[in-house]
Amino acid sequence: MTPLDTVRRRRLTGLLLLTTLLGLAIVAGVTVGARSLAPGTVYDAVHHALACPGGPFSCAADSTEEQIVRGLRLPRTALALVCGLALGIAGALIQGYTRNPLADAGLLGLNAGAAFLAALSVYLFAFSAPEQYIWFAFAGALIAGLVVFGISAVGGGKASPLSLVLAGAAVTAFLQAMTNAVILLDASALDTYRFWVVGTVAGRDAEVFWQVLPFLAVGTLLSVVASPGLNLLSLGEEVARGLGVHVGRSRALGLAxxxxxxxxxxxxVGPIAFLGLAVPHLARVLTGPDYRRLIPYSGLLGALLLVVADILGRVVARPGELQVGVILAALGAPFFLAFVRRRKLVGL
Known part of the structure; x- marks a missing residue:
């Protein structure tokens, strides 16, 4: 067996191990909670949900235990899974396109844009449920991303990594000021905002999951398509152009x-910055700088961390719970600092 075959085998083994751990975490996410349920009860509830003709969340629950599993644990575990996957992949892409190892979703103004329109919608329309203001939050992130990309491309006709960072910092500062103005005007907007900004999957039903799933699926597909071009861009724009890469088109695809x-x-689920920051660094230790491997590893690691954080949040403060943003910040940040000190991180 050649050294290249050994590396490929190690990467495949790591991918299978992460997939297995994620599967176990999903099972635990449905089984573990503030209220103890027998495994047989959980299995029956999941089996009943999967057998529903209209989908896993369409049938009425037959008991309180089944309602807990199907109405609370299944939706939040599914949402933690897809959102953790998305944030891990997005973090790897942002760090690659900006050439900044400290980049995350907040760098391009996405978090600030989502927060501003979410708070504004609560102030203007008195929204209180996540499924009501989620569309405004998504629109805010989308508009902020387009504005940052547009500003960074003004003048030279292309969005360079440095101009993206500078435009993102300016837009973020402006939107944060506007958000502060809104929440100071209205107490209900402040209450909704402060619960959302911590980062949580609690209180999200199946409707929220189905609302965001199409966008996450399209974004994941685009990330796979963009990964070969990002590999070449990491060699430098001139080299990438010489190898046939349309730099502007490739960067626009990845940023989309x-x-x-x-x-x-x-x-x-709110801004959970730790995932987008730390997960790509952890994944690079296993995969190296190749984005064709880095993207799936980052996605699986992000999903695993968010699902596990949700489980920990349910059990450490029974009968209440802690939000996933708090858990990830409390446990993840010290771990990441120790990781940085003990290991030489793979460069971008």
């Missing part, structure tokens, strides 16, 4: 994926 993934996930 970032906006869809980060915008939809942030609208659904």
């Amino acid at each position: 994926a970032v906006v869809l993934l980060s915008g939809a996930a942030t609208a659904a």
Whole structure:
């Protein structure tokens, strides 16, 4: 067996291991909670949900236990799965296109855009449920991403990594000021905003999951398509052009994926910056700088961390719970700092 075959085998083994761990975390996410349920009860509830003719969330629950599993645990675990996947992939893409190892969704103004329109919709229309203001949050992230990309492309005709960072910082500062003005005007907007901004999958029903799923699916597909071009862009724009890459088109494709993934996930669960920052660095240790491998590893790691954080949040503060944003910040940040000190991170 050649060294190249060994590397490929190691990467495939790692991918299978992450998939297995994620599967176990999903099972735990449906089984574990503030209220203890027998495994047989959980299995019957899931089996009944999957057997529904109109979909897993369409049939009425037969008991309180089944309502807990199907109405609460299944939707939030599914949402944590897809949003963690999206944030992990988006973090890898953002760091690649900006050439900035500290980049995350907040760097391009996506979090600030989502927060501003979410708070504004609560102030103007008195929305209180996530399925009501989620569309405004997603629209805010989308508009902010387009504005940042447009500003960064003014003048030279192309959006360079430096201009993206500078435009993102300016737009973020402006939108944060506007958000602060809105929440100071209205107490209900402040209450909704402060719960959303922490980052949580609690209180999200199946409707929220189905609302964001199409955008996350399209964004994931675009990220796969963009990964070969991002590999060549990492060699430098001139080299990439010499190899036949249309730099502007490739960067626009990747940033479209970032906006869809980060915008939809942030609208659904709030800004969870740690995933987009740390997950790509952890994945690079396993895959190296090749984005064709880095993107699936980042997605699986992001999904695994968010599902596990949701489980921990349910059990550490029984009978209440802690939001996933709090769990990830409390446990993830020290781990990431120790990781940075002990390992030489793979460069961008």
